[in-house]
Amino acid sequence: MPDVVVVGGGPAGMATALAARRTGAQRVVLIEAGDDVGGQYWRHLPARRSDPDEGEWHHGWRRFLDLRAALLRDPGCEVVTNAHVWSVDRRDGRPPLVHALVGEADGQSRAARTFDPGALVLATGAHERTLPFPGWDLPGVYTAGAAQALAKGERVAVGRRVLVAGSGPFLLPAVAGLIRVGAQVVGVVEASGPARLAKGWGAKPWRLTATGGKAVELAGYLRVLAAHRVPCRLGAGVVAAHGADRVESVTVARLTPDWSPVPGTGRRVEVDAVCVSHGFVPRAELAIAAGCALGGGGAVEVDDRQRTSVPGVLTAGELTGIGGADLALAEGLVAGAVAAGGEPAPAALRRRTVLRGFATRIDAAHAVRPGWRSWVDDATVVCRCEDVTAGALRRAAETTGSRGLRSLKLTTRAGLGLCQGRTCGPAVEDLLTGVLDPGRTAHRPVAVPLRLGELADHGRTSNREDVP
Ligand SMILES: Cc1cc2nc3c(=O)[nH]c(=O)nc-3n(C[C@H](O)[C@H](O)[C@H](O)COP(=O)(O)OP(=O)(O)OC[C@H]3O[C@@H](n4cnc5c(N)ncnc54)[C@H](O)[C@@H]3O)c2cc1C
Numbered sequence: 001m002p003d004v005v006v007v008g009g010g011p012a013g014m015a016t017a018l019a020a021r022r023t024g025a026q027r028v029v030l031i032e033a034g035d036d037v038g039g040q041y042w043r044h045l046p047a048r049r050s051d052p053d054e055g056e057w058h059h060g061w062r063r064f065l066d067l068r069a070a071l072l073r074d075p076g077c078e079v080v081t082n083a084h085v086w087s088v089d090r091r092d093g094r095p096p097l098v099h100a101l102v103g104e105a106d107g108q109s110r111a112a113r114t115f116d117p118g119a120l121v122l123a124t125g126a127h128e129r130t131l132p133f134p135g136w137d138l139p140g141v142y143t144a145g146a147a148q149a150l151a152k153g154e155r156v157a158v159g160r161r162v163l164v165a166g167s168g169p170f171l172l173p174a175v176a177g178l179i180r181v182g183a184q185v186v187g188v189v190e191a192s193g194p195a196r197l198a199k200g201w202g203a204k205p206w207r208l209t210a211t212g213g214k215a216v217e218l219a220g221y222l223r224v225l226a227a228h229r230v231p232c233r234l235g236a237g238v239v240a241a242h243g244a245d246r247v248e249s250v251t252v253a254r255l256t257p258d259w260s261p262v263p264g265t266g267r268r269v270e271v272d273a274v275c276v277s278h279g280f281v282p283r284a285e286l287a288i289a290a291g292c293a294l295g296g297g298g299a300v301e302v303d304d305r306q307r308t309s310v311p312g313v314l315t316a317g318e319l320t321g322i323g324g325a326d327l328a329l330a331e332g333l334v335a336g337a338v339a340a341g342g343e344p345a346p347a348a349l350r351r352r353t354v355l356r357g358f359a360t361r362i363d364a365a366h367a368v369r370p371g372w373r374s375w376v377d378d379a380t381v382v383c384r385c386e387d388v389t390a391g392a393l394r395r396a397a398e399t400t401g402s403r404g405l406r407s408l409k410l411t412t413r414a415g416l417g418l419c420q421g422r423t424c425g426p427a428v429e430d431l432l433t434g435v436l437d438p439g440r441t442a443h444r445p446v447a448v449p450l451r452l453g454e455l456a457d458h459g460r461t462s463n464r465e466d467v468p
Protein backbone atom coordinates (compact mmCIF):
# COMPACT_ATOMS: atom_id res chain seq x y z
CA MET A 1 0.00 0.00 0.00
CA PRO A 2 1.58 3.32 -1.06
CA ASP A 3 1.78 6.01 1.60
CA VAL A 4 0.86 8.68 -0.92
CA VAL A 5 -0.70 8.46 -4.38
CA VAL A 6 -0.51 11.58 -6.53
CA VAL A 7 -2.69 11.91 -9.64
CA GLY A 8 -1.25 14.33 -12.22
CA GLY A 9 2.39 14.83 -13.17
CA GLY A 10 2.35 18.57 -13.86
CA PRO A 11 4.25 21.11 -11.74
CA ALA A 12 1.88 20.55 -8.79
CA GLY A 13 2.07 16.76 -8.87
CA MET A 14 5.85 16.63 -9.32
CA ALA A 15 6.42 18.97 -6.39
CA THR A 16 3.93 17.00 -4.28
CA ALA A 17 5.60 13.64 -4.88
CA LEU A 18 9.06 14.94 -4.05
CA ALA A 19 7.90 16.81 -0.96
CA ALA A 20 6.10 13.69 0.29
CA ARG A 21 9.27 11.63 -0.06
CA ARG A 22 11.42 14.27 1.58
CA THR A 23 8.98 14.41 4.49
CA GLY A 24 9.28 10.70 5.10
CA ALA A 25 6.71 8.84 2.96
CA GLN A 26 8.16 5.38 2.30
CA ARG A 27 6.38 4.76 -0.98
CA VAL A 28 4.94 7.37 -3.30
CA VAL A 29 3.20 6.65 -6.61
CA LEU A 30 2.81 9.45 -9.19
CA ILE A 31 0.25 8.68 -11.90
CA GLU A 32 0.31 10.70 -15.13
CA ALA A 33 -1.83 10.34 -18.25
CA GLY A 34 0.83 11.66 -20.63
CA ASP A 35 3.95 9.81 -21.75
CA ASP A 36 6.14 12.02 -19.57
CA VAL A 37 5.76 14.26 -16.56
CA GLY A 38 5.73 18.08 -16.93
CA GLY A 39 2.02 18.81 -17.37
CA GLN A 40 0.80 21.62 -19.57
CA TYR A 41 3.48 24.11 -18.55
CA TRP A 42 6.46 21.88 -19.39
CA ARG A 43 4.87 20.06 -22.32
CA HIS A 44 7.71 19.04 -24.63
CA LEU A 45 8.71 16.84 -27.54
CA PRO A 46 8.75 13.09 -26.77
CA ALA A 47 12.16 11.55 -25.97
CA ARG A 48 12.34 9.77 -29.36
CA ARG A 49 12.14 13.16 -31.14
CA SER A 50 13.97 15.30 -28.62
CA ASP A 51 15.18 18.82 -29.41
CA PRO A 52 18.59 19.93 -28.06
CA ASP A 53 17.15 23.46 -27.80
CA GLU A 54 14.07 22.35 -25.83
CA GLY A 55 15.07 24.63 -22.95
CA GLU A 56 14.50 27.73 -25.09
CA TRP A 57 10.81 26.83 -25.31
CA HIS A 58 10.18 26.91 -21.58
CA HIS A 59 10.51 29.02 -18.50
CA GLY A 60 12.17 27.15 -15.66
CA TRP A 61 13.30 24.26 -17.87
CA ARG A 62 16.36 23.60 -15.67
CA ARG A 63 14.01 23.30 -12.71
CA PHE A 64 11.86 20.80 -14.59
CA LEU A 65 14.89 18.67 -15.49
CA ASP A 66 16.00 18.66 -11.85
CA LEU A 67 12.54 17.74 -10.56
CA ARG A 68 12.12 14.95 -13.11
CA ALA A 69 15.61 13.55 -12.46
CA ALA A 70 14.96 13.55 -8.71
CA LEU A 71 11.66 11.70 -9.20
CA LEU A 72 13.09 9.10 -11.57
CA ARG A 73 16.17 8.24 -9.52
CA ASP A 74 14.23 7.90 -6.26
CA PRO A 75 13.63 4.18 -5.53
CA GLY A 76 10.79 5.12 -3.17
CA CYS A 77 8.88 6.91 -5.90
CA GLU A 78 7.15 5.07 -8.72
CA VAL A 79 6.27 7.25 -11.70
CA VAL A 80 3.55 5.59 -13.77
CA THR A 81 3.11 7.37 -17.11
CA ASN A 82 0.54 6.67 -19.84
CA ALA A 83 -1.81 5.92 -16.96
CA HIS A 84 -5.32 7.34 -16.87
CA VAL A 85 -7.14 7.41 -13.55
CA TRP A 86 -10.70 6.85 -14.64
CA SER A 87 -12.46 6.53 -11.30
CA VAL A 88 -12.12 6.67 -7.54
CA ASP A 89 -14.24 4.68 -5.06
CA ARG A 90 -15.27 6.48 -1.88
CA ARG A 91 -14.77 4.64 1.42
CA ASP A 92 -15.82 5.55 4.92
CA GLY A 93 -12.97 6.92 7.01
CA ARG A 94 -10.27 6.06 4.43
CA PRO A 95 -9.07 7.78 1.26
CA PRO A 96 -10.74 6.42 -1.87
CA LEU A 97 -9.42 3.55 -3.98
CA VAL A 98 -7.88 4.81 -7.21
CA HIS A 99 -8.48 2.93 -10.48
CA ALA A 100 -6.11 3.48 -13.39
CA LEU A 101 -5.65 2.04 -16.86
CA VAL A 102 -2.01 1.88 -17.94
CA GLY A 103 -0.96 1.86 -21.60
CA GLU A 104 -1.48 3.86 -24.79
CA ALA A 105 -5.05 5.20 -24.78
CA ASP A 106 -5.53 4.14 -28.42
CA GLY A 107 -3.44 0.95 -28.13
CA GLN A 108 -4.65 -2.65 -28.20
CA SER A 109 -4.73 -3.33 -24.49
CA ARG A 110 -4.26 -1.46 -21.25
CA ALA A 111 -3.47 -2.95 -17.87
CA ALA A 112 -5.80 -2.17 -14.99
CA ARG A 113 -4.19 -1.10 -11.71
CA THR A 114 -5.88 -0.17 -8.47
CA PHE A 115 -4.18 1.75 -5.66
CA ASP A 116 -5.13 1.86 -2.02
CA PRO A 117 -3.46 5.06 -0.79
CA GLY A 118 -2.68 6.17 2.73
CA ALA A 119 -3.24 9.71 1.42
CA LEU A 120 -4.41 10.80 -2.03
CA VAL A 121 -3.29 14.06 -3.65
CA LEU A 122 -5.20 15.15 -6.74
CA ALA A 123 -3.21 17.47 -9.03
CA THR A 124 -5.16 17.11 -12.25
CA GLY A 125 -4.84 20.72 -13.45
CA ALA A 126 -7.45 22.56 -15.49
CA HIS A 127 -9.29 22.61 -18.82
CA GLU A 128 -9.31 25.60 -21.04
CA ARG A 129 -12.48 27.65 -21.16
CA THR A 130 -13.70 28.93 -24.53
CA LEU A 131 -16.83 31.00 -24.98
CA PRO A 132 -18.93 30.15 -28.02
CA PHE A 133 -19.60 32.61 -30.84
CA PRO A 134 -21.20 32.21 -34.27
CA GLY A 135 -18.81 30.21 -36.45
CA TRP A 136 -16.63 28.86 -33.62
CA ASP A 137 -17.36 25.34 -34.84
CA LEU A 138 -15.61 26.00 -38.20
CA PRO A 139 -12.33 24.18 -38.89
CA GLY A 140 -9.51 26.62 -38.20
CA VAL A 141 -10.93 27.81 -34.87
CA TYR A 142 -8.70 26.45 -32.09
CA THR A 143 -8.35 26.97 -28.40
CA ALA A 144 -5.16 28.84 -27.59
CA GLY A 145 -4.15 25.87 -25.40
CA ALA A 146 -4.51 23.45 -28.32
CA ALA A 147 -2.37 25.74 -30.48
CA GLN A 148 0.20 25.93 -27.69
CA ALA A 149 0.15 22.16 -27.14
CA LEU A 150 0.70 21.57 -30.87
CA ALA A 151 3.53 24.13 -30.92
CA LYS A 152 5.30 22.82 -27.81
CA GLY A 153 4.50 19.13 -28.16
CA GLU A 154 4.70 18.72 -31.97
CA ARG A 155 6.32 21.92 -33.35
CA VAL A 156 3.24 22.42 -35.54
CA ALA A 157 1.64 25.81 -36.33
CA VAL A 158 -2.17 25.75 -36.53
CA GLY A 159 -2.17 28.31 -39.36
CA ARG A 160 -0.10 30.80 -41.32
CA ARG A 161 -2.09 33.95 -40.50
CA VAL A 162 -3.43 33.65 -36.98
CA LEU A 163 -5.35 35.91 -34.60
CA VAL A 164 -5.23 35.17 -30.86
CA ALA A 165 -8.18 36.35 -28.77
CA GLY A 166 -9.87 35.92 -25.41
CA SER A 167 -8.82 36.93 -21.97
CA GLY A 168 -5.98 36.34 -19.54
CA PRO A 169 -2.19 36.30 -19.42
CA PHE A 170 -2.10 32.86 -21.08
CA LEU A 171 -2.74 34.55 -24.45
CA LEU A 172 0.87 35.80 -24.36
CA PRO A 173 2.70 32.44 -24.21
CA ALA A 174 0.28 31.20 -26.88
CA VAL A 175 1.35 34.07 -29.16
CA ALA A 176 5.04 33.39 -28.44
CA GLY A 177 4.57 29.67 -29.20
CA LEU A 178 2.84 30.40 -32.51
CA ILE A 179 5.58 32.78 -33.61
CA ARG A 180 8.24 30.26 -32.69
CA VAL A 181 6.71 27.66 -35.03
CA GLY A 182 6.53 30.16 -37.89
CA ALA A 183 2.97 31.53 -37.79
CA GLN A 184 2.30 35.20 -38.51
CA VAL A 185 0.26 36.47 -35.58
CA VAL A 186 -1.87 39.28 -37.01
CA GLY A 187 -3.10 40.45 -33.63
CA VAL A 188 -3.79 39.65 -30.00
CA VAL A 189 -7.17 40.77 -28.69
CA GLU A 190 -7.90 40.94 -24.94
CA ALA A 191 -11.55 41.24 -23.89
CA SER A 192 -10.93 43.22 -20.71
CA GLY A 193 -10.46 46.93 -21.25
CA PRO A 194 -7.66 49.17 -19.97
CA ALA A 195 -9.61 50.34 -16.89
CA ARG A 196 -10.29 46.81 -15.64
CA LEU A 197 -6.76 45.66 -16.41
CA ALA A 198 -5.33 48.63 -14.52
CA LYS A 199 -7.57 47.91 -11.54
CA GLY A 200 -6.76 44.17 -11.51
CA TRP A 201 -3.02 44.34 -12.15
CA GLY A 202 -2.25 47.84 -10.86
CA ALA A 203 -3.42 47.42 -7.24
CA LYS A 204 -0.39 47.55 -4.90
CA PRO A 205 2.03 46.99 -7.81
CA TRP A 206 5.08 46.60 -5.52
CA ARG A 207 3.66 43.23 -4.45
CA LEU A 208 4.12 42.01 -8.02
CA THR A 209 7.90 42.21 -7.60
CA ALA A 210 7.66 39.48 -4.94
CA THR A 211 6.38 37.07 -7.61
CA GLY A 212 9.88 37.28 -9.15
CA GLY A 213 9.93 35.10 -12.25
CA LYS A 214 6.41 36.08 -13.30
CA ALA A 215 7.38 39.70 -14.05
CA VAL A 216 10.43 38.51 -16.02
CA GLU A 217 8.27 36.04 -17.95
CA LEU A 218 5.75 38.77 -18.79
CA ALA A 219 8.50 41.17 -19.94
CA GLY A 220 9.87 38.43 -22.22
CA TYR A 221 6.49 37.96 -23.93
CA LEU A 222 6.05 41.70 -24.41
CA ARG A 223 9.48 41.81 -26.08
CA VAL A 224 8.38 39.05 -28.48
CA LEU A 225 5.21 41.00 -29.31
CA ALA A 226 7.22 44.18 -29.99
CA ALA A 227 9.92 42.41 -32.04
CA HIS A 228 7.30 40.81 -34.29
CA ARG A 229 5.11 43.93 -34.38
CA VAL A 230 2.04 42.05 -33.19
CA PRO A 231 -0.77 44.60 -32.73
CA CYS A 232 -2.42 44.29 -29.32
CA ARG A 233 -5.99 45.44 -28.76
CA LEU A 234 -7.66 45.76 -25.35
CA GLY A 235 -11.40 45.78 -24.64
CA ALA A 236 -12.27 43.84 -27.82
CA GLY A 237 -13.22 40.31 -28.79
CA VAL A 238 -13.78 37.93 -31.67
CA VAL A 239 -17.58 37.79 -31.88
CA ALA A 240 -17.94 35.77 -35.09
CA ALA A 241 -15.91 33.57 -37.43
CA HIS A 242 -16.71 33.33 -41.15
CA GLY A 243 -15.86 30.93 -43.95
CA ALA A 244 -17.34 28.29 -46.25
CA ASP A 245 -15.45 25.12 -45.32
CA ARG A 246 -13.06 26.62 -42.81
CA VAL A 247 -12.39 29.96 -41.17
CA GLU A 248 -11.44 32.71 -43.64
CA SER A 249 -12.02 35.78 -41.48
CA VAL A 250 -13.26 36.84 -38.06
CA THR A 251 -15.23 39.84 -36.79
CA VAL A 252 -13.47 41.71 -34.02
CA ALA A 253 -15.70 44.15 -32.11
CA ARG A 254 -15.11 46.61 -29.32
CA LEU A 255 -16.61 45.34 -26.03
CA THR A 256 -18.25 47.19 -23.17
CA PRO A 257 -16.87 46.56 -19.65
CA ASP A 258 -19.32 43.64 -19.30
CA TRP A 259 -18.08 42.25 -22.65
CA SER A 260 -21.19 43.12 -24.73
CA PRO A 261 -20.19 44.09 -28.30
CA VAL A 262 -20.51 47.84 -29.01
CA PRO A 263 -22.88 48.13 -32.00
CA GLY A 264 -21.25 49.28 -35.23
CA THR A 265 -17.67 48.54 -34.14
CA GLY A 266 -17.26 45.11 -35.82
CA ARG A 267 -14.31 44.88 -38.21
CA ARG A 268 -13.37 41.89 -40.39
CA VAL A 269 -9.84 40.48 -40.16
CA GLU A 270 -8.65 37.89 -42.67
CA VAL A 271 -7.08 34.83 -41.04
CA ASP A 272 -6.65 31.15 -41.76
CA ALA A 273 -6.78 30.26 -38.06
CA VAL A 274 -8.02 31.88 -34.87
CA CYS A 275 -7.07 30.82 -31.34
CA VAL A 276 -9.41 31.64 -28.48
CA SER A 277 -9.13 31.19 -24.73
CA HIS A 278 -11.18 32.74 -21.93
CA GLY A 279 -9.35 31.28 -18.95
CA PHE A 280 -9.42 27.86 -17.32
CA VAL A 281 -11.81 25.60 -15.43
CA PRO A 282 -10.42 23.25 -12.75
CA ARG A 283 -10.42 19.61 -13.88
CA ALA A 284 -12.44 18.41 -10.94
CA GLU A 285 -14.16 15.17 -11.94
CA LEU A 286 -12.01 12.93 -9.71
CA ALA A 287 -12.28 15.37 -6.80
CA ILE A 288 -16.07 15.45 -7.22
CA ALA A 289 -16.19 11.65 -7.40
CA ALA A 290 -14.15 11.52 -4.17
CA GLY A 291 -16.75 13.77 -2.52
CA CYS A 292 -14.61 16.94 -2.17
CA ALA A 293 -16.50 20.20 -1.62
CA LEU A 294 -16.15 22.78 -4.40
CA GLY A 295 -15.92 26.54 -4.07
CA GLY A 296 -16.16 29.42 -6.53
CA GLY A 297 -15.34 28.79 -10.18
CA GLY A 298 -15.52 25.02 -9.67
CA ALA A 299 -12.23 24.95 -7.70
CA VAL A 300 -11.80 22.40 -4.92
CA GLU A 301 -11.99 23.97 -1.46
CA VAL A 302 -8.88 23.40 0.64
CA ASP A 303 -7.68 24.52 4.05
CA ASP A 304 -4.31 26.14 4.67
CA ARG A 305 -2.70 22.67 4.48
CA GLN A 306 -4.22 21.83 1.05
CA ARG A 307 -6.63 19.34 2.72
CA THR A 308 -10.05 18.95 1.12
CA SER A 309 -13.33 18.26 2.91
CA VAL A 310 -12.64 14.49 2.54
CA PRO A 311 -10.22 13.05 5.11
CA GLY A 312 -7.00 11.87 3.49
CA VAL A 313 -7.64 13.65 0.18
CA LEU A 314 -5.58 16.75 -0.67
CA THR A 315 -5.32 18.82 -3.84
CA ALA A 316 -2.69 21.09 -5.36
CA GLY A 317 -2.30 23.25 -8.45
CA GLU A 318 -4.94 24.58 -10.80
CA LEU A 319 -7.52 22.20 -9.37
CA THR A 320 -7.69 24.52 -6.36
CA GLY A 321 -7.92 27.70 -8.48
CA ILE A 322 -6.20 29.20 -11.47
CA GLY A 323 -2.87 30.77 -10.59
CA GLY A 324 -0.11 29.49 -12.88
CA ALA A 325 2.74 27.02 -12.62
CA ASP A 326 4.66 28.72 -9.80
CA LEU A 327 1.64 28.62 -7.50
CA ALA A 328 1.07 24.99 -8.52
CA LEU A 329 4.65 24.19 -7.45
CA ALA A 330 4.25 25.98 -4.10
CA GLU A 331 0.96 24.22 -3.37
CA GLY A 332 2.54 20.89 -4.28
CA LEU A 333 5.29 21.42 -1.72
CA VAL A 334 2.68 22.05 0.97
CA ALA A 335 0.39 19.17 -0.07
CA GLY A 336 3.24 16.65 -0.31
CA ALA A 337 4.56 17.42 3.16
CA VAL A 338 1.10 17.25 4.73
CA ALA A 339 0.14 14.05 2.86
CA ALA A 340 3.27 12.41 4.28
CA GLY A 341 2.18 13.38 7.78
CA GLY A 342 4.60 16.28 8.26
CA GLU A 343 4.58 20.05 8.41
CA PRO A 344 5.06 22.18 5.29
CA ALA A 345 8.19 24.34 5.07
CA PRO A 346 7.46 27.95 6.12
CA ALA A 347 9.11 29.17 2.88
CA ALA A 348 6.60 27.17 0.80
CA LEU A 349 3.69 28.63 2.79
CA ARG A 350 5.02 32.18 2.28
CA ARG A 351 5.56 31.64 -1.46
CA ARG A 352 2.04 30.24 -1.77
CA THR A 353 0.59 33.35 -0.11
CA VAL A 354 2.46 35.69 -2.45
CA LEU A 355 1.46 33.72 -5.54
CA ARG A 356 -2.18 33.50 -4.49
CA GLY A 357 -2.12 37.29 -4.68
CA PHE A 358 -1.07 36.89 -8.31
CA ALA A 359 -4.03 34.54 -8.88
CA THR A 360 -6.41 37.12 -7.38
CA ARG A 361 -5.14 39.67 -9.90
CA ILE A 362 -5.77 37.30 -12.80
CA ASP A 363 -9.35 36.87 -11.63
CA ALA A 364 -9.93 40.59 -11.04
CA ALA A 365 -8.53 41.56 -14.43
CA HIS A 366 -9.69 38.73 -16.69
CA ALA A 367 -12.62 36.68 -15.28
CA VAL A 368 -15.43 36.12 -17.79
CA ARG A 369 -18.09 38.88 -17.85
CA PRO A 370 -21.77 38.14 -18.56
CA GLY A 371 -22.10 40.31 -21.70
CA TRP A 372 -20.53 37.48 -23.77
CA ARG A 373 -24.00 35.92 -23.92
CA SER A 374 -25.03 38.59 -26.43
CA TRP A 375 -22.42 37.25 -28.95
CA VAL A 376 -24.55 34.14 -29.19
CA ASP A 377 -27.75 34.02 -31.26
CA ASP A 378 -30.29 31.19 -31.31
CA ALA A 379 -28.52 29.49 -34.24
CA THR A 380 -25.09 29.45 -32.57
CA VAL A 381 -23.85 25.94 -31.83
CA VAL A 382 -22.94 25.66 -28.13
CA CYS A 383 -22.28 21.90 -27.79
CA ARG A 384 -20.02 21.14 -30.74
CA CYS A 385 -19.87 17.37 -30.19
CA GLU A 386 -23.65 16.98 -30.51
CA ASP A 387 -24.42 20.10 -32.62
CA VAL A 388 -26.80 21.65 -30.07
CA THR A 389 -27.63 25.33 -30.57
CA ALA A 390 -28.24 28.04 -27.97
CA GLY A 391 -31.85 28.26 -29.20
CA ALA A 392 -32.40 24.51 -28.64
CA LEU A 393 -31.01 24.79 -25.10
CA ARG A 394 -33.19 27.77 -24.20
CA ARG A 395 -36.31 26.14 -25.70
CA ALA A 396 -35.68 22.87 -23.84
CA ALA A 397 -35.24 24.71 -20.55
CA GLU A 398 -38.47 26.70 -21.11
CA THR A 399 -40.50 23.70 -22.25
CA THR A 400 -39.47 21.29 -19.51
CA GLY A 401 -39.28 23.92 -16.75
CA SER A 402 -36.60 21.69 -15.24
CA ARG A 403 -33.59 22.92 -13.27
CA GLY A 404 -31.84 19.59 -13.69
CA LEU A 405 -28.93 19.03 -16.03
CA ARG A 406 -30.03 15.45 -16.62
CA SER A 407 -33.30 16.39 -18.31
CA LEU A 408 -31.54 19.06 -20.37
CA LYS A 409 -28.97 16.50 -21.52
CA LEU A 410 -31.62 13.94 -22.37
CA THR A 411 -33.80 16.39 -24.29
CA THR A 412 -31.01 18.16 -26.22
CA ARG A 413 -27.97 15.80 -25.98
CA ALA A 414 -25.78 18.75 -24.91
CA GLY A 415 -22.73 17.39 -23.06
CA LEU A 416 -23.31 13.78 -24.13
CA GLY A 417 -20.60 13.75 -26.83
CA LEU A 418 -16.94 12.83 -26.65
CA CYS A 419 -15.88 15.80 -24.50
CA GLN A 420 -18.65 14.95 -21.99
CA GLY A 421 -19.39 18.64 -21.46
CA ARG A 422 -15.82 19.71 -20.68
CA THR A 423 -15.93 22.30 -23.46
CA CYS A 424 -19.59 23.31 -23.52
CA GLY A 425 -20.52 22.72 -19.85
CA PRO A 426 -19.58 26.14 -18.40
CA ALA A 427 -21.15 27.92 -21.40
CA VAL A 428 -24.39 25.93 -21.04
CA GLU A 429 -24.57 26.82 -17.33
CA ASP A 430 -23.83 30.46 -18.06
CA LEU A 431 -26.41 30.73 -20.85
CA LEU A 432 -29.04 29.19 -18.58
CA THR A 433 -28.14 31.17 -15.47
CA GLY A 434 -31.07 31.07 -13.06
CA VAL A 435 -32.49 27.99 -14.81
CA LEU A 436 -29.86 25.31 -14.36
CA ASP A 437 -28.34 24.34 -11.01
CA PRO A 438 -24.75 25.65 -11.22
CA GLY A 439 -21.69 23.38 -11.16
CA ARG A 440 -23.44 20.22 -12.27
CA THR A 441 -21.77 19.93 -15.68
CA ALA A 442 -18.45 19.00 -14.01
CA HIS A 443 -19.94 15.79 -12.56
CA ARG A 444 -18.58 12.82 -14.53
CA PRO A 445 -18.44 9.49 -12.69
CA VAL A 446 -16.06 8.16 -15.37
CA ALA A 447 -13.25 10.71 -15.62
CA VAL A 448 -11.67 9.69 -18.93
CA PRO A 449 -12.95 7.78 -21.98
CA LEU A 450 -12.63 4.01 -21.62
CA ARG A 451 -13.72 1.02 -23.64
CA LEU A 452 -16.78 -0.98 -22.63
CA GLY A 453 -14.56 -4.09 -22.48
CA GLU A 454 -12.30 -2.36 -19.97
CA LEU A 455 -15.31 -1.46 -17.85
CA ALA A 456 -16.59 -5.03 -18.02
CA ASP A 457 -13.14 -6.41 -17.09
CA HIS A 458 -13.03 -4.08 -14.12
CA GLY A 459 -16.30 -5.50 -12.84
CA ARG A 460 -15.18 -9.08 -13.49
CA THR A 461 -11.63 -9.21 -12.24
CA SER A 462 -10.97 -6.17 -10.05
CA ASN A 463 -7.22 -6.55 -10.55
CA ARG A 464 -6.39 -4.92 -7.24
CA GLU A 465 -2.69 -5.55 -7.07
CA ASP A 466 -2.11 -2.91 -4.43
CA VAL A 467 -5.04 -3.86 -2.24
CA PRO A 468 -4.23 -6.29 0.57
C1 LIG B 1 -3.90 23.24 -22.90
C2 LIG B 1 -3.15 24.09 -21.88
C3 LIG B 1 -1.91 24.66 -22.23
C4 LIG B 1 -1.22 25.46 -21.30
N1 LIG B 1 -0.01 26.02 -21.68
C5 LIG B 1 0.60 26.88 -20.82
C6 LIG B 1 1.80 27.57 -21.21
O1 LIG B 1 2.32 27.35 -22.30
N2 LIG B 1 2.34 28.47 -20.34
C7 LIG B 1 1.77 28.74 -19.13
O2 LIG B 1 2.28 29.57 -18.37
N3 LIG B 1 0.66 28.08 -18.72
C8 LIG B 1 0.06 27.19 -19.54
N4 LIG B 1 -1.10 26.57 -19.15
C9 LIG B 1 -1.56 26.78 -17.78
C10 LIG B 1 -0.77 25.70 -16.98
O3 LIG B 1 -1.44 24.48 -17.18
C11 LIG B 1 -0.68 25.85 -15.50
O4 LIG B 1 -0.32 27.10 -15.07
C12 LIG B 1 0.24 24.79 -14.83
O5 LIG B 1 0.71 23.82 -15.71
C13 LIG B 1 -0.59 24.18 -13.73
O6 LIG B 1 0.07 23.07 -13.18
P1 LIG B 1 -0.77 21.85 -12.60
O7 LIG B 1 0.25 20.87 -12.13
O8 LIG B 1 -1.79 22.34 -11.66
O9 LIG B 1 -1.58 21.28 -13.85
P2 LIG B 1 -1.10 20.65 -15.22
O10 LIG B 1 0.20 21.17 -15.68
O11 LIG B 1 -2.26 20.78 -16.14
O12 LIG B 1 -0.89 19.10 -14.86
C14 LIG B 1 -1.97 18.24 -14.60
C15 LIG B 1 -1.56 16.87 -15.07
O13 LIG B 1 -2.54 15.94 -14.62
C16 LIG B 1 -2.69 14.95 -15.60
N5 LIG B 1 -4.00 14.35 -15.41
C17 LIG B 1 -5.21 14.99 -15.41
N6 LIG B 1 -6.20 14.12 -15.22
C18 LIG B 1 -5.61 12.90 -15.09
C19 LIG B 1 -6.13 11.60 -14.89
N7 LIG B 1 -7.47 11.36 -14.77
N8 LIG B 1 -5.26 10.56 -14.82
C20 LIG B 1 -3.92 10.78 -14.92
N9 LIG B 1 -3.37 11.99 -15.12
C21 LIG B 1 -4.22 13.05 -15.21
C22 LIG B 1 -2.55 15.70 -16.90
O14 LIG B 1 -2.15 14.83 -17.96
C23 LIG B 1 -1.49 16.75 -16.57
O15 LIG B 1 -0.19 16.35 -16.96
C24 LIG B 1 -1.78 25.72 -20.03
C25 LIG B 1 -3.00 25.12 -19.69
C26 LIG B 1 -3.68 24.31 -20.60
C27 LIG B 1 -5.00 23.68 -20.20
